[in-house]
Structures are given as C-alpha cells and as structure tokens.
Amino acid sequence: MNHGFLWCPHCGHPHELRVRFCPATGVALDRAMNKTALKGHPLLGRVVEGRYRVSELIGHGGKGFVFGAEDLRTKSHVAIKVVVEPTATESILRLEREATLIAALRHPHICSLLDVGWLAGVGPYLVMERLFGATLAQSIRDSGQLPIDLALHLMMQVLSALDAAHSMNVVHRDIKPSNIFVTGHDGMPPIAKVLDFGYARKTDGFMSRLTTPGLRVGTRRYLAPEVRLGGEGTDRSDIFACGMVLFEMLTGKLPFRGTTVVQTERAVVQGDRRWLLGDRPDAPAALGWAVHNALSPKVDHRMSARELHGELRRIAAALRPGLVLVTDDESPSSVRRSPGRGSWVSREELGGEEPSSSSGRG
Numbered sequence: 001m002n003h004g005f006l007w008c009p010h011c012g013h014p015h016e017l018r019v020r021f022c023p024a025t026g027v028a029l030d031r032a033m034n035k036t037a038l039k040g041h042p043l044l045g046r047v048v049e050g051r052y053r054v055s056e057l058i059g060h061g062g063k064g065f066v067f068g069a070e071d072l073r074t075k076s077h078v079a080i081k082v083v084v085e086p087t088a089t090e091s092i093l094r095l096e097r098e099a100t101l102i103a104a105l106r107h108p109h110i111c112s113l114l115d116v117g118w119l120a121g122v123g124p125y126l127v128m129e130r131l132f133g134a135t136l137a138q139s140i141r142d143s144g145q146l147p148i149d150l151a152l153h154l155m156m157q158v159l160s161a162l163d164a165a166h167s168m169n170v171v172h173r174d175i176k177p178s179n180i181f182v183t184g185h186d187g188m189p190p191i192a193k194v195l196d197f198g199y200a201r202k203t204d205g206f207m208s209r210l211t212t213p214g215l216r217v218g219t220r221r222y223l224a225p226e227v228r229l230g231g232e233g234t235d236r237s238d239i240f241a242c243g244m245v246l247f248e249m250l251t252g253k254l255p256f257r258g259t260t261v262v263q264t265e266r267a268v269v270q271g272d273r274r275w276l277l278g279d280r281p282d283a284p285a286a287l288g289w290a291v292h293n294a295l296s297p298k299v300d301h302r303m304s305a306r307e308l309h310g311e312l313r314r315i316a317a318a319l320r321p322g323l324v325l326v327t328d329d330e331s332p333s334s335v336r337r338s339p340g341r342g343s344w345v346s347r348e349e350l351g352g353e354e355p356s357s358s359s360g361r362g
Ligand SMILES: Nc1ncnc2c1ncn2[C@@H]1O[C@H](COP(=O)(O)OP(=O)(O)O)[C@@H](O)[C@H]1O
Pocket: 058, 059, 060, 061, 062, 063, 064, 065, 066, 079, 081, 111, 128, 129, 130, 131, 132, 135, 178, 179, 195, 196, 197, 198
C-alpha cells in the first residue's frame, strides 16, 4: 500500500494519497497537478547546509512536516522535521523544545536526534534517524488487528521508552498510533520507536510552559479523562493513552463508544470502557485486566509504565511458556542481541534463569 503524500494545491497542505477530495475545501484532487504542487515547499529538492539532500515528504502531523533526505557526508538516510507554520512563535519554540528533550532522552525506543539547525523561511529543523516501516496507525489500518504477542511486544517497547521519559520527569502527552513507528529488519522482531515529543512537558518545572494552564494539548481521542477535564496530565495520562493504543492494536477499535461525541466523552470520564475480551475473545483475561487498569478514570489506580511493562511481560511469558521475551538491558550477555531489540529466547538459553520482573500492580 502506498503511504505517500501529495501536496494539495487547494488548501496548501499535504494529504495522504488515498484522500480523493481536499478535506478543507472539498475540491477533488488532481494527482498530476499535485505532483507539480509538491515542489511547493522550500525544502524539497534542496541541499541543506551543503549536507542533507531533501527528496520527499514522508509524513506530517498537526505540527510538523517530515522529509526524507540523504546525508551526503555519511551517505545515509535521515529524516528532517520542520514546523508547518514557520511564522508562529509557539510552533518554533515547540520544535526547539522537542529537540532538547529527545537529545536528553536517548533511548533505543525513542527516535534519535542527529543534528539541529535553522533556515530562513523554514525555521528550526531537526535531523533524525530515518525510520523505515510504518506507523502503528498505518499497521492497524492495514491489518485490522495485530496478533496478541506482537501487540504485547510493541507496547512493552513503548512502555520502556516512557519509563525512561517519566523517570526524567518528562510526560509525552501525545501517545497515539501515528506517533509510534514500527520498524525493523526482515525476519527480526519488529522495533517500536516513539516519535513526536512536540507536546511533551517537564513536570519538575525545569522548562518553561508553552501552553496556557488548563488548555488541552494532545489528540482528543487518546486524552485521559483528567486532561479532558482541564488537568495538566501526568505520567499516568500517558498510561491511559497506552491503554487506548493497546485496545486499538488488539481490536482495531476504541474502548469508549458512544453514539454521539458527548456520550463518548461521558463514557471516558465515567470509566465506562468496553471489556477487551468482548472484542478480542482470544486475549488472556490478565491482558483484559491490564488494559482495564490503564483505562481507569482514577489516575492513582493506573499502573506506572514500569509496572505495566512488568505485567505485560508476565502475560507474554504465559502465552509462550517455553519462551521468554528479553530486551537488551535485561538479558544475560550470552543471549544479548543488538541494542534495544526484544527477542524471544528459550528458557534453556537463559540458563533456566527467570528474568527479573519489575514490581507488580500498584
Ligand atoms: N524519523 C522518522 N522516519 C520516518 N518517518 C517519520 C519520522 N518521524 C516522523 N515520521 C513520519 O512523520 C509523521 C509526523 O511526524 P511527527 O513527529 O509525529 O509530526 P507532528 O508533530 O506533526 O505530529 C509521523 O506520523 C511519521 O509518519
């Protein structure tokens, strides 16, 4: 499936290739005309700082455009993120802050930052490792539901990234399938990378506030009830979003369903969530409870990233009794794989040793 983009000559923004009418103007999209309009962005076709040859738009969200480029010095692929609105001070500050946070957060499951810079007419730019594969949003769209062990494997990696962020008092605030990238090599376990720290916030007051208190940031659909009600959002609000993503990975649907927006909103706030096994009867009950806990309307009922990671690991181990999923930081050197990889390893290979599990449900 082609996940490319074409630049819309009608509203000036890119749309996915599958979109046939401009969502802003309703005008039918003429593909040939859009290909010409793609030349519209000042970065396309340009060599930035004599080093990065920008060739194509590979993604965009509400705040940024992400371009594919070649690093002419290292002959490698990179991704360059810029703001959609180079004249908006808040967007510029947000991208600069995103760079500072991901530089500090270096983690195998967080997309790494390679370089930063500034260009007239474009504003700040972030050079990141180029990921190949698809976002989790695309994967869910393409496959409907993911196999249970794959969903567990990917979510454990996301939680390990969030545990690192939370331990540095960073809350992501926009965990959703389009901000999780699934990459890897053929025949190897897939690797999840968390993207887009554009709405992230330091909770220890070290960084200046970019949003007015009480103003909601993040994507409405994945917002925790306390954030919908005007709260700031904490590490446990990220866990709520992980519960939403896990439910969606496993069922292709969301756990809160009202017939109107207001009803859905009320269901989220009241914790009126669907039972996972109703939509995914082959899931183990323990997984149903883990998701139910992550989606609790009571913030202090939700597990931490580390606790939920431990819970999912136990569930995964029970699914495959002869195998244990180890990640690089917890595997003995004899079975150590490349950094950040999770691998299914037989218990004999581990020497009969149980991997140490993080603390149980809080
Ligand atoms: N390093 C990367 N490699 C490949 N694609 C990426 C990379 N970073 C982002 N993307 C793509 O661009 C999209 C938008 O990136 P994101 O950082 O989420 O921007 P925004 O802040 O606008 O939401 C992502 O959903 C993904 O499809």
